[in-house]
Amino acid sequence: MNIDQAAKALKELGHPTRLAVYKRLAKAGSDGIAVGVVQDELGIPGSTLSHHLTSLTSAGLINQRREGRVLYCVAQYEQLSALMMFLQEECCADQLDPVPPIKANR
Template sequence: MDIDSAAKALKELGHPTRLAIFKQLVRSGYQGLPVGDIQQQLGIPGSTLSHHISGLVSAGLVSQRREGRVLFCVAGFEQLEQVMCFLQDECCLDGGAEPLAS
């Protein structure tokens, strides 16, 4: 993962509402959640939710799929893992403590 992609993902997760959305999606696993359920759980207006989901999608942290009339959002677990690895990859290479366990 390059530094620009990591920075974009971290920027998107740095907003409290987007982080709350992402946490809900992580908890739901690979099945994801309907957008309406996310809106109900977090109690935010649909237009605000759409704006925040759009940012998460553009960072590769969320994907969407449509089943009939229902739009589902799913956490991008692979992208999350890449961001985490990016942060840990060079741990302690310049000396200091032991590297973090993978």
């Protein structure tokens, strides 16, 4: 993941409604969840939810699939994992004297 992709994903997750939607999709697992269920559970109007889903899709955080008349959304866990790895990859790299681990008292 490059810095532009990370910035886009973080921007989209930075909106409270989109974050709530993404958390619900992540909870649903790899089968995803019907958009109508998300709408009912979170109390988001259809047009507003559609806007937020478009934003999450454009950032690569979710995919959508249609089964008949039902639209399902699926969290893309690989993209979330890549984002977390991007944020952690250089953690403490500039630290000359790393903090020693805390020893348990005996």
